[in-house]
Amino acid sequence: MDYLEAKNKFISTWGSLGSLWGINKAMAQIQALLFISTKPLSMEEIMEELKISRGNTSMNLRQLMDWGIVTKTLVAGERKEFFTTEKDVQELARIVAKERSRREIKPVIKILNEVSSIKKDGSEKTKELIKQTRALHELTETMDSMINKLVDQKQNWITKSVLKLFK
Amino acid sequence: MDYLEAKNKFISTWGSLGSLWGINKAMAQIQALLFISTKPLSMEEIMEELKISRGNTSMNLRQLMDWGIVTKTLVAGERKEFFTTEKDVQELARIVAKERSRREIKPVIKILNEVSSIKKDGSEKTKELIKQTRALHELTETMDSMINKLVDQKQNWITKSVLKLFK
């Protein structure tokens, strides 16, 4: 496998994996391209590499910037804008986890809390609804807080502290 | 908020959350319905409650069974099939984590490994591709194994062992 083949494989795999971490294909592919690039890329270069339209590139770059994963960079002597992505995977994971928590998990926790707080009416069904949504609420909240705490650790928590727990 | 309202809110919220854990809306809604039901439900009842077609119900129940989340139950004296879902949230989380690992994460790890193993050709770009995909490979593998180990713990690991690490 040569460079070009490997690059394409990486970009398309990471692209189709996008759904796993909650973003669309083009967005994931742009991030992948920037992630292995040795220099900032212009919109033109991104369009060219991925064969996508100007509009699509613009919209997805904007979303990546909203996520805080991609930033505009000025290149000396150039008028147009250039883009770079966070290169440290640890930091990348931290950002993604935080954003997903904020965007998706937190709102669900809120609703589970509301639903699990309806008042008892003595019926079996109501009791079950309360019991099960409460259990889900607890699980979701615990996992969310765990993930947030994990990714907050600046040092290499993964290989150091946590793994040995499960040796 | 009364029972009916709470039930509907729960089902629709859980349904739209489906994407977060990688399944479609109808699938998630069926699971939600079974999750708060006090008794096994027939296909007829599920169709009726969620206002979805027979075909859709059948296909999604099948998928839920493939995931190992839903099982057929025999009800005495009844000819038709009834369905139940795993009721323990902890066990549910375990199943989902394992399945997603198997279906989505493992294949990606394999590809990252392949890509990061291309041989150096001295160029800057190749060096960067290898470096970055290797970093991603390590992160993905570590997280995957962590999750699998976490969910393998039978006891209530979450609230007990792990959280206090991050106090």
Place this chain on the structure above:
DNA sequence: ATAAACTTTCAATAATTACTGAAAGTTTAA
């Protein structure tokens, strides 16, 4: 001020994904 260089927006369209319903298939009871 103006025009070239560049970016964003968004209505139209394409691609993807989900859903329906009826026909085909299966199981059970008599």
Place this chain on the structure above:
DNA sequence: TTAAACTTTCAGTAATTATTGAAAGTTTAT
């Protein structure tokens, strides 16, 4: 063995989501 009760399959259609491309918007240089 047959027919009623039930489930599955799948071609067609609907709904959703992603993408294009050109017009409108913005910035910079002169």
